[in-house]
Amino acid sequence: MQFTTKGIHIGEKPNFQEGATGDVIVPLHLSTTFARQEVEVPTAGYEYSRSLNPTRKALESKLAAIEKARYGLAFSSGLGAETTVLLALLKSGDHVITTDDLYGGTQRLFRKVFTANYGIEFSFVDSANPARVEDAIRKETKMIWIETPTNPMLKLTDIARIALIAKENNLILVVDNTFMSPYFQNPLELGADIVLHSTSKYINGHSDSIGGAVMVSRDDLYEKLQFMQNSAGAMMSPFDSYLVLRGIKTxxxxxxxxxxxxxxxxxxxxxxxxxxxxxxxxxxxxxxxxxxxxxxxxxxxxxxxxxxxxxxxxxxxxxxxxxxxxxxxxxxxxxxxxxxxxxxxxxxxxxxxxxxxxxxxxxxxxxxxxxxxxxxxxxxxxxxx
Ligand SMILES: Cc1ncc(COP(=O)(O)O)c(C=O)c1O
The missing domain is CATH 3.90.1150.10 (Aspartate Aminotransferase, domain 1)
Known part of the structure; x- marks a missing residue:
């Protein structure tokens, strides 16, 4: 299936089951909780909307499809997605190598929250030069986090080269793909482990919804991220999910x-x-x-x-x-x-x-x-x- 076809069809099949009305789009499910008929049997797997919501689930499968990932997760903002990734995968004392020209809000989160309060260290290096990334690796390094092209200087990092460095050193590679959108660049295909987007930008595209997305194909990472999405609660609301579902179609x-x-x-x-x-x-x-x-x-x-x-x-x-x-x-x-x-x-x-x-x-x-x-x-x- 080609990109636009996925964007329109994945996650949204008309429902012809008894009592359903055949809607061609996924309805906006606002219910915070889902009733069950028996104590131990959640209806269709749904219990409580923070954990799983049908509109968000449709979006998450569409997000995965357009980024060529196995799993997608939707968050309340790009920074909410970033916070969840850091909380899920790192602990105090860990070290991250990152691009020197990152979006200002990401830098603030790294420096003023995760370093200041949680003792996670970040080295800001010119990741356009892979040798700088390699030189910055320490025994505490757990992750490489790049943005390409960068905001605002549009500096590029060679994703495949950095992915090789990450693999050789057993590090998780995160790529913020907000600027290119999944239409122009798919970092997972180039060897990245995690792709992140501020859906507030191109993916939604109409300047009317703040949101974030994370796409992964590794089961171990998905389990940890899904656990933290539910535990920290920075997931995307049903209404924003509905808007982003609509945005992706175009x-x-x-x-x-x-x-x-x-x-x-x-x-x-x-x-x-x-x-x-x-x-x-x-x-x-x-x-x-x-x-x-x-x-x-x-x-x-x-x-x-x-x-x-x-x-x-x-x-x-x-x-x-x-x-x-x-x-x-x-x-x-x-x-x-x-x-x-x-x-x-x-x-x-x-x-x-x-x-x-x-x-x-x-x-x-x-x-x-x-x-x-x-x-x-x-x-x-x-x-x-
Ligand atoms: C590249 C990039 N990543 C992340 C973010 C943060 O996303 P949000 O504003 O949705 O929290 C932004 C916001 O401008 C951005 O430009």
Whole structure:
């Protein structure tokens, strides 16, 4: 079954059993608890909605299918998914090697919660260079956690190379695949153990639901993650599950349009005198363009641009825009734009920001699926600052 067919059909078969109405979509099951006819026999396996809910279950099987995994788990947010992975698989004293250019909220969770309160150590390294990852391995290391491409610098990590290092050293490899979505990249196929998404982004795609997903194929990992999903309780609500089920049905169509627009915009901005630099994996000028072609099936809708000038110029450009909403988040049908240094990555220490290249005029763009022509026209007028 191909991607879009899976996105539409897996987890949602019309129910023709007696008393059922043949709905073509899975109904929104809001019941918190499920009655049984006999003490020891839960009805169809359902007991209590935190543990298992029919709408969430349909979503979890769809999530697994589109990421080519055996199991899917849905959470209340991307960070809820991350917290669950860490709680399920690590303990105090363990060490994790991670990408230096991670999403700011993930860094805050690692540094200010898991290191500060639970004694789990993280080494932030340039995972684009596999030797840096290898050098950081200690006897306490249990996990490698990468984001590729990164947020906001769109730096790539070679998933297959890092997966080999993980296997040789008996480490669990987690890949945050939020930026590419399962449509453009499947890390499990490249040797990762766990794939994680903020479904708040492309997977849901309509900027109306916060959620997270974890996909795995290993039984041992699934058991631990499912146990923690129920024990810590950060699972996705039935209503969000319903929204995400709906979003996935058009994921492939949206991703194709995001990419088509992004390629046009990246080319246009590359030639604009007020733009110093465009960072987009689909441009030949991207230092890892070849790796992008190897491990991804497309280049996605995210880019970063650096403007000429000062912070004030960047602020003027952002306020001039009509269609690009000045907002955090990404992956929605509408174009979103933001200034990482003062917005999404404000919690990253200043020195680290400087080292990574997150300057005061670096702007992150989440290209939406509006008509390309309208978006370019908007950029033309806004760059007239
Ligand atoms: C790459 C990445 N991972 C994880 C998250 C966290 O997800 P959420 O906001 O759904 O908690 C985000 C949010 O921006 C993100 O961009």
């Amino acid at each position: 994921l492939s169509l949206r991703m194709r349009q995001h990419e088509e627009n992004a390629i046009e915009i990246a080319k246009f901005l590359s030639d604009h005198p007020k733009v110093k630099k465009v960072i987009y994996p689909g441009l030949e000028s991207h230092p890892q363009h070849e790796l992008a072609k190897e491990q991804m099936r497309g280049f996605g809708g995210m880019m970063a641009i650096e403007l000429e000038g000062e912070l004030e110029d960047a602020k003027r450009f952002l306020s001039n825009l009509k269609y690009f909403a000045l907002a955090e988040s990404l992956g929605g049908v509408e174009s979103l734009i933001e200034l990482p240094a003062l917005m999404t990555h404000g919690s990253v220490p200043v020195d680290d920001r400087k080292k990574l290249g997150i300057t005061d005029t670096l702007i992150r763009v989440s290209v939406g699926i509006e008509e390309t022509e309208d978006l370019i026209e908007d950029l033309v007028q806004a760059l007239n600052f």
